[in-house]
Amino acid sequence: MRSHVLSSALLLTLAAIPLAGCQTGAATGAAGGAVAGAVVGGPIGAAVGGVAGAAAGGILTAEESTRVRTYVVSQRRPSMQVTEEVVVGRPLPGRVRAYPIPSNVGLQNSYHYTVVNDQTVLVDPQTRQVVEIID
Known part of the structure; x- marks a missing residue:
């Protein structure tokens, strides 16, 4: 055996x-x-x-992650602090605002992002589920 x-x-x-x-x-x-x-x-x-x-x-290639990070830094969005654990597959708390990622960033799918607890988080815009934590 x-x-x-x-x-x-x-x-x-x-x-x-x-x-x-x-x-x-x-x-x-x-x-x-x-x-x-x-x-x-x-x-x-x-x-x-x-x-x-x-x-x-993860769902992004290394190159896509770099493009998203560069875009997010250029937007200078404040980090939202939450007590809930931010985990891939779980939805974001309702009070967290997610922002669209424009098509010129070059992702194959349409995602939103936010910065939560000093981490860049990729979000499915329909379900608000975290699909990837970039930082």
């Missing part, structure tokens, strides 16, 4: 190497999480690790 788990982990590792070289964000996180999960928990660990890795990988 142990050799089966190790061979599964090796197979997933070899499959993930090309993915890690050409993809960023959630895809790379998913591949890395799947490999780590397979080593620890076999095929079920690979599935769980892949989902967790995708969530941790």
